[in-house]
Structures are given as C-alpha cells and as structure tokens.
Amino acid sequence: xxxxxxxxxxxxxxxxxxxxxxxxxxxxxxxxxxxxxxxxxxxxxxxxxxxxxxxxxxxxxxxxxxxxxxxxxxxxxxxxxxxxxxxxxxxxxxxxxxxxxxxxxxxxxxxxxxxxxxxxxxxxxxxxxxxxxxxxxxxxxxxxxxxxxxxxxxxxxxxxxxxxxxxxxxxxxxxxxxxxxxxxxxxxxxxxxxxxxxxxxxxxxxxxxxxxxxxxxxxxxxxxxxxxxxxxxxxxxxxxxxxxxxxxxxxxxxxxxxxxxxxxxxxxxxxxxxxxxxxxxx
Amino acid sequence: xxxxxxxxxxxxxxxxxxxxxxxxxxxxxxxxxxxxxxxxxxxxxxxxxxxxxxxxxxxxxxxxxxxxxxxxxxxxxxxxxxxxxxxxxxxxxxxxxxxxxxxxxxxxxxxxxxxxxxxxxxxxxxxxxxxxxxxxxxxxxxxxxxxxxxxxxxxxxxxxxxxxxxxxxxxxxxxxxxxxxxxxxxxxxxxxxxxxxxxxxxxxxxxxxxxxxxxxxxxxxxxxxxxxxxxxxxxxxxxxxxxxxxxxxxxxxxxxxxxxxxxxxxxxxxxxxxxxxxxxxxxxxxxxxxxxxxxxxxxxxxxxxxxxxxxxxxxxxxxxxxxxxxxxxxxxxxxxxxxxxxxxxxxxxxxxxxxxxxxx
Ligand SMILES: Nc1ncnc2c1ncn2[C@@H]1O[C@H](COP(=O)(O)OP(=O)(O)OP(=O)(O)O)[C@@H](O)[C@H]1O
Ligand SMILES: [Mg+2]
Numbered sequence: 001x002x003x004x005x006x007x008x009x010x011x012x013x014x015x016x017x018x019x020x021x022x023x024x025x026x027x028x029x030x031x032x033x034x035x036x037x038x039x040x041x042x043x044x045x046x047x048x049x050x051x052x053x054x055x056x057x058x059x060x061x062x063x064x065x066x067x068x069x070x071x072x073x074x075x076x077x078x079x080x081x082x083x084x085x086x087x088x089x090x091x092x093x094x095x096x097x098x099x100x101x102x103x104x105x106x107x108x109x110x111x112x113x114x115x116x117x118x119x120x121x122x123x124x125x126x127x128x129x130x131x132x133x134x135x136x137x138x139x140x141x142x143x144x145x146x147x148x149x150x151x152x153x154x155x156x157x158x159x160x161x162x163x164x165x166x167x168x169x170x171x172x173x174x175x176x177x178x179x180x181x182x183x184x185x186x187x188x189x190x191x192x193x194x195x196x197x198x199x200x201x202x203x204x205x206x207x208x209x210x211x212x213x214x215x216x217x218x219x220x221x222x223x224x225x226x227x228x229x230x231x232x233x234x235x236x237x238x239x240x241x242x243x244x245x246x247x248x249x250x251x252x253x254x255x256x257x258x259x260x261x262x263x264x265x266x267x268x269x270x271x272x273x274x275x276x277x278x279x280x281x282x
Numbered sequence: 283x284x285x286x287x288x289x290x291x292x293x294x295x296x297x298x299x300x301x302x303x304x305x306x307x308x309x310x311x312x313x314x315x316x317x318x319x320x321x322x323x324x325x326x327x328x329x330x331x332x333x334x335x336x337x338x339x340x341x342x343x344x345x346x347x348x349x350x351x352x353x354x355x356x357x358x359x360x361x362x363x364x365x366x367x368x369x370x371x372x373x374x375x376x377x378x379x380x381x382x383x384x385x386x387x388x389x390x391x392x393x394x395x396x397x398x399x400x401x402x403x404x405x406x407x408x409x410x411x412x413x414x415x416x417x418x419x420x421x422x423x424x425x426x427x428x429x430x431x432x433x434x435x436x437x438x439x440x441x442x443x444x445x446x447x448x449x450x451x452x453x454x455x456x457x458x459x460x461x462x463x464x465x466x467x468x469x470x471x472x473x474x475x476x477x478x479x480x481x482x483x484x485x486x487x488x489x490x491x492x493x494x495x496x497x498x499x500x501x502x503x504x505x506x507x508x509x510x511x512x513x514x515x516x517x518x519x520x521x522x523x524x525x526x527x528x529x530x531x532x533x534x535x536x537x538x539x540x541x542x543x544x545x546x547x548x549x550x551x552x553x554x555x556x557x558x559x560x561x562x563x564x565x566x567x568x569x570x571x572x573x574x575x576x577x578x579x580x581x582x583x584x585x586x587x588x589x590x591x592x593x594x595x596x597x598x599x600x601x602x603x604x605x606x607x608x609x610x611x612x613x614x615x616x617x618x619x620x621x622x623x624x625x626x627x628x629x630x631x632x633x634x635x636x637x638x639x640x641x642x
Contacts (some may be wrong), residue, residue, distance in 0.1 A: 121519045123512045130508050140524045142533045146506040192522075 016255030028095035028112060028197050030060040035198055035228045036081065041090030043252075050076045052252035053086065058198070059087035063224030065239045065260075066232045068249035069272060074232045077180040077249070078200050082115050083108040094198070118203045124176030128167050128186055131175050132158050135190035156214060157193065165189040165219060185219060192223075199229045205238050217241045308499045311582050315492045319485055326481060338480045339571040345480070345552045347592050348487035352545035354572045354588035355494050355581060356538040361570065362579030363502055364534055365514035367432075369566045370439030371542045373446050374414035376560035378543025380450070381409040383463035386474075397456070403470060407547075412473040414543030415536055426528040431517070440563045447561035462557025471550050478550075487548045491585070494541050498581050501534065510534060571614050577624025586625050 028035065036058040043051040051073045058064055066074050079085035080092060083105040092100040109115075123131050123222055136154055139145075150158070162168045165185040170178060175186060184204055191199060204220070205213045213235070220242050223229050239246060239260065246263045248256045256266045263269055267273050322344060325336040353375050360366045376399060381400065388401030398407045421442060425435055453459035472479050501507050512520040513527050523529045550556045559565075569588075576587020591610070599606050621628050 037518070097511055121516055123508075123515055123519070125511050125515055126508055133505065134512055134520075134525075135523055140526060142506065142529050145509055145525070145530075146501065146504050148505040 026251060029097040030095050031178040032096050034058055035060045035062075035095055036230075037091070037093040038077075038081075039091045040217050041077075041080060041087045041092060043073075043080065043085060043087045044269075049252050051080065053223060054090070054249075054253050056247065056254065057096070058228050058230060061225045061228055063220060063229045063242065063244060064231070065246045066230060066249055067239055067244040067246060068255075070164060072249040074249055075251040077253075078230075078232070079203060081108070081200060082113060110194065111193075112197035113200065114191035114194060114198070115200040116184075116187055116191060116202060116204065118206065120180070122178075122183050122186050122190070124174065127172050128162070128170045128175055128178070129158065129172060131186055132161055132189055132193050135193040137194045161189045161192045164192065164222060166215060179212070181208045181216065184208070184216070188219065188223075197227055199223065199227055201229065201231045203233055204231060205233065205235055213238050213243070306346055307582070308496060309584070311495055312492055315488055315495070315611070316576065318481065319488045321590050323481060324562070338477055341484045342480050342552055343596065345484035345487045346549060347589055348491050348547035349545045349552070350569075350572070350588040350592050351585045352487070352494055352548070353542050353569055354423065354576065354584035355491070355498055356541035356545065357569050358573045358576075358578065358581055358584035359501070359541070360531075360534055360538045361573060362581070362584075363507060363510040364531060366531060366535065367436045367526075367570065368439045368535075368538075369436045369563070369570060370443040371539070371569055372563075372566035373439075373443035373561055374418060374539040375543035375546035375549070375565075376414040376443075376450075376556070376558075377417060378410045378444070378546030379550040379560055380457060380463070380519050380546075381406060381413050381543070382547035382550045384409075386466035386469060386551060387463050387501065389466070389468050391478070410543055410547040411540050414539040418536045418539030422532045426531045426535075429528075440566070443561050445565050447558045447563075450558040450561060459555070460558060462555060462559075463550075464555040464557075466551065466554055469604040474551055474554065483548065483552050487552070490544055490548060490584070494544075495581060497537070497541075501537070502581065506530065568610070571610060573624075575617050575624055577626025577628075580624075580626040583624050583626030590625070 023087065034057040036056070038054055041051055041054045042049060054073070054077065056077075066077070068074055076085060080087050081100060083100060083103055086101065094100050094108075094111055094113065100108055103111070123134070126134070133150065133154075136157065138148070140152075159168075162171055165180060165188060167178075167185060170182060175183065175213040178186065188199075188201070188204075201220075205216050208216065218239060220229055222232060231239075231242070243260050246258065247254055248263055248266075248269050250272050255272065256263050256269045263276050296381075322336055322341060325334050326337040326338070326341055330337070353371065356374075357368065357371050360368060384397055384400040385403065385406030388397055393401070400409055425438065430438065449455060450457060450462075452458045457463060466474055468474055469479065472482075502510070509520065509525050509530055512523075513525070513530060517527055546556075546560070568591075572587040572591045573584045574587070575591055576585065577583025591613075594613075595606060595610075598609060617624065623630070
C-alpha cells in the first residue's frame with residue numbers, strides 16, 4: 001500500500017518527467033514474435049472514433065510505411081504507442097514483455113521507442129556534433145553533465161551516427177544554417193543516439209526537395225534491420241521508393257496491407273486514397 | 283574569439299574544435315586582466331608628481347568598476363546562456379554587500395546578538411556566499427519549479443528586490459534603516475582608508491573578476507553550458523531529451539547569485555557605505571543594460587559593457603548629472619537597434635570582415 005503511495009507521489013513530482021533516459025533493466029523480448037503488437041485498439045474523441053478496432057503488428061527490424069488520407073488516424077496511432085493518448089480499449093505490446101498501455105510517456109521512451117515529430121526542432125545555436133552529443137544516452141544530472149567528457153565509445157557512436165545520417169561534412173556547423181532536409185536528418189540522428197529499438201517517424205519528407213527525398217529514402221532503408229522503423233507519409237512516390245510493406249489506414253482501421261503494388265491495385269484503396277491523391281496531383 | 287553563440291548569418295561559420303577555442307578566449311582575457319592589475323599597481327607606485335601617476339582615488343574607482351564587471355558577468359551567465367532575464371541581481375549584490383557591511387560594522391564597535399557573530403571574518407565570508415545563495419535557491423526553486431519563465435520571471439525578480447528594499451529600509455531590521463551601514467574603520471586589522479588597503483581591495487576585486495570569468499568559461503564550455511544554450515533556445519525539446527531543465531536553471535542561478543553577492547561584498551569597503559538604495563529596482567535594470575551594451579552570451583562583452591557604461595557614467599554625471607538616465611536610455615535604444623550583439627558582436631564582425639576567416 002505505502003509502496004503504491006510512494007509510486008504515485010513519485011509520478012506526481014514535476015521533475016519525474018525527465019527520468020526517461022535511464023536505461024530500462026528489462027530488455028525488449030522479441031523471441032516469440034513482433035516488436036510491436038496492437039490488437040483491437042479503439043479511441044474516441046467526443047464520440048468520434050479516430051481509431052476503430054485497429055490491428056497492427058510490426059516485426060523486429062522491419063521498415064513499415066503507413067499511408068492513409070487526412071484524418072485516417074495515423075498520428076493518433078503514434079500517440080497511443082508513445083503513451084500520449086490512452087485508448088478506450090484494446091492492447092498494445094512492445095515485444096512480448098512490455099504492456100505499453102501501463103506506461104507513461106517517459107517510460108515508453110526509455111524502453112527504446114523514439115519518435116520524430118513532423119516539425120524539426122534542433123538546437124540552432126549548437127553545432128551538429130553538439131546536438132548529437134546532447135542527445136546521447138547517459139546520466140543527465142547537473143553535476144555529471146558539467147563534468148562530462150566524451151569518451152572513446154561515445155565519440156565512436158557519434159561518428160557512426162554522423163555517417164549514418166550523412167552529415168559528416170556538417171559536423172562542426174551550426175544546426176541553424178542547415179537546410180530543412182539536413183535538420184530532419186539531424187533530428188533522426190538525435191533519436192539514433194539513444195539507440196532506439198523502434199523508430200516512429202511522422203511525415204519525414206514534407207517540404208523536402210527531390211534530392212533530399214532520395215537521401216532520406218536511403219537513410220530509412222539503412223536504418224531498417226538494426227531497428228524497426230514505422231514511417232507515416234503522404235508522398236506516394238516516396239513511399240514507393242522505400243516500402244517493402246505498406247499499411248493503408250482509413251477511418252481508424254486497416255483497410256489493406258501488403259506490398260506497395262498489391263496495395264495500389266486494391267480497388268478499395270484506389271477509391272478512398274490513391275484515386276483522390278492522383279486526382280489532386282494531376 | 284567570437285563566442286556569440288547565436289547563429290549570426292547564413293555564411294555558415296565553422297567552428298573547428300571546442301578545445302582550443304575555450305582556452306584561447308580564457309587565456310586572452312586573463313592575460314588582459316593581469317596586465318591591467320600590474321599596470322595600475324605599477325603606475326600607482328610612481329611618484330605622485332609624475333605625469334603617469336595613478337592616484338589612490340582612481341585605483342579605488344577602478345576597484346569599484348571591477349565589482350560592477352563581476353556583477354555583469356553574473357547576469358550574463360544566466361541571461362546570455364540560459365535566457366533567464368533576472369531584473370533582481372541587484373538584490374544579491376546588496377545582500378553580499380550587507381553581509382560585508384555588518385562585518386565591518388562589528389570591527390571595534392560594540393554590537394551584540396547575531397551581528398556580533400558576523401564580526402568573525404570566516405563567518406562573515408560565509409554569510410557573503412550564503413545570503414545571496416540561499417535566497418536564489420529558494421526563489422529559484424519556487425519559480426523554476428512552477429515553470430515561471432520569460433517576462434513573468436523578470437517581473438517577480440523586480441518585485442523581490444523592491445520588497446527587500448522596503449524591508450531593509452525599516453529600522454526594526456537592525457541594519458541601519460534608510461541610512462544603511464557606514465563609517466567603517468578597518469578590515470582585517472588594516473584601516474580602510476590606507477593606501478595599502480585601497481590597492482589590496484582593487485587587486486582582490488580584479489582577481490575576483492578573473493576567477494569568476496574562468497568559472498563562467500568552465501560552465502559555458504562544458505556540456506552543461508550546451509544544455510543551457512539548448513534550454514535557452516528550445517526548452518521543451520531539451521526537457522524531452524531527458525535533461526532536468528529546472529535543476530540546470532536552479533544550479534546556474536545560484537552560482538550567478540553568489541557571484542553577484544561577492545561583487546557586493548568587495549564593493550562595500552571600497553565605497554564605504556551600503557544602504558537600501560542598492561536594492562533599488564532601477565539598479566538591477568541598469569546592470570542588464572551594461573550586459574546588453576557589451577554583448578550578450580559572450581562573457582567578455584559583459585566586462586566591456588560594465589566598464590564602458592560606468593566609466594561614461596563617472597565622466598558624465600560630473601558634467602551633467604541630470605542627463606545621465608536619458609543618455610543611458612538613449613544608448614540602450616541605439617545599441618539594441620544598431621548593434622544587436624553589443625560591442626562584442628561589433629568587434630567580432632569587424633574581425634571577420636578584416637580577416638575574412640570564419641573560424642573563431
Ligand atoms: N485530441 C483530439 N481531440 C479530438 N479529435 C482528435 C484529437 N486528435 C485527433 N483527433 C481527430 O482524430 C482524427 C484522426 O486524426 P490524426 O491526426 O490521427 O489523423 P492523421 O491520419 O494523422 O491525419 P493527417 O494525415 O492529416 O496527419 C481526425 O479527425 C482528428 O480531427
Ligand atoms: Mg498526422
């Protein structure tokens with residue numbers, strides 16, 4: 001009883017929000033199945049079902065694209081996974097061990113679920129290198145941060161991530177002078193510094209040039225395998241260039257799932273989404 | 283050299299390495315301060331009819347400027363790097379000053395009760411650090427915990443210093459009421475008005491500036507300093523990365539307040555008086571103006587700003603005492619419009635234009 005009270009008090013502490021970088025002791029268990037498992041998830045906002053009996057599984061190391069018209073519930077789905085929104089019913093598991101519906105946002109993050117929001121926010125007055133350094137997992141207390149020196153391992157990790165996101169040449173430039181696309185990659189790099197198991201990326205190529213889109217596709221393809229990646233994207237050309245497996249969301253539930261070509265050929269999908277999309281682009 | 287850590291332009295300035303940069307700025311500033319100390323003390327030793335002789339009055343004036351420079355450093359540390367605009371640093375300065383004043387008062391005079399305790403030098407020095415430090419700790423804890431930021435924080439710091447001014451004005455406080463503390467005689471057994479003491483206080487003040495500068499550089503070039511800048515520019519994002527933004531703010535705020543307190547403690551024996559006027563809200567605002575004029579988030583900009591403005595003030599208040607506030611206000615407006623990065627920013631851009639090299 002008193003333990004529960006203490007736990008409650010701990011959670012009410014305003015500074016507890018920041019604890020989520022502390023590495024979790026129990027690792028994600030993916031021996032017996034997918035890394036992310038959602039079953040019969042339903043969320044209503046004032047009676048409107050934004051997510052309606054959604055079923056979704058993501059395998060370990062998979063790169064999955066989620067497409068769907070505006071308001072299909074894509075962002076809401078990410079909110080549920082990260083603990084920002086609580087569903088009315090259903091189950092969400094991370095591996096076979098962690099019930100995400102029992103965890104608060106910081107705890108979800110500390111389990112290794114990284115999320116990139118649509119609008120890039122990097123620290124403009126710091127260099128690319130320093131941005132990554134701040135994102136590196138580790139002790140975040142004031143004194144340790146003051147005394148912190150970059151060790152070999154950290155430096156190696158930094159160089160590795162710099163290479164992955166293709167910003168080696170920008171290493172010592174201020175993040176503020178980067179292009180929009182470079183900022184997006186830097187932000188993905190900041191997520192990678194925390195060694196996530198699952199990356200949720202919302203509309204990564206919005207506002208990017210053609211060339212930047214190609215590089216982003218490369219980057220996401222390289223990320224898959226080492227971690228699972230879920231990408232929400234509107235741009236069909238982009239989805240076609242990265243996706244092996246596509247899920248179409250419509251009115252809060254899965255309308256179709258499969259390879260890009262199979263999904264694109266599905267008449268229901270053409271009706272609700274692709275058709276409208278192509279008309280708009282024509 | 284230019285440590286102006288805001289993105290200055292689209293030119294894409296490149297910073298090559300963290301290590302060298304920090305060392306060069308610190309070494310340069312320390313060398314300049316040391317040279318200033320040697321120069322002033324040397325010129326003071328010249329015979330008084332010598333053309334280059336620097337009199338005790340000037341030495342004392344320079345010592346006073348050093349205290350202002352230290353105070354400006356304290357403000358730049360939290361305003362420049364953390365974006366916390368404190369308009370109450372005069373209060374920390376004054377508290378350090380009162381602690382020192384009470385110590386000086388207890389020399390020889392027969393005071394009793396708690397004030398007698400402050401007659402012991404080590405205890406008095408402890409009070410110099412603890413009084414502003416504890417106030418900052420409590421005040422900062424309450425404010426940062428409830429996420430009071432921006433202009434609201436500035437306003438409550440003004441309220442804080444105003445409230446303290448009213449409190450210290452009251453005779454019941456036992457610290458001299460509206461007249462404050464004055465008629466000090468000696469410090470550590472040496473008469474305050476002696477030549478040796480004047481020089482010693484100047485040197486001590488300059489060394490305090492030097493030391494504080496080194497501490498500030500250590501903080502701002504550490505990873506903690508980068509967290510401060512991150513907090514200043516995108517607080518929510520920094521919090522999302524797992525940093526305890528409130529703790530960072532509190533720690534730096536307390537360090538800054540203690541620096542301001544030490545400045546006040548060094549100031550009082552050199553001017554011979556401390557009264558509630560030091561808590562005046564306007565004084566705290568003036569300090570911010572010094573830093574803005576010198577250039578925010580550069581540290582040495584704060585030093586330059588405090589020195590230049592106070593030197594101007596000394597010159598101009600004797601010439602036209604009524605006009606000073608208007609001149610200060612005008613200067614502030616002109617500089618914020620024409621030189622948003624202050625004097626330090628101007629110097630940096632001149633260097634860039636001349637040298638053409640972007641690395642600092
Ligand atoms: N907090 C909320 N309160 C009320 N309604 C909400 C809330 N969040 C989302 N919705 C509604 O739920 C539906 C799904 O929204 P969601 O943002 O998940 O769509 P989306 O698929 O991400 O769309 P887009 O492609 O435009 O980003 C929308 O109709 C939205 O208005
Ligand atoms: Mg969305």
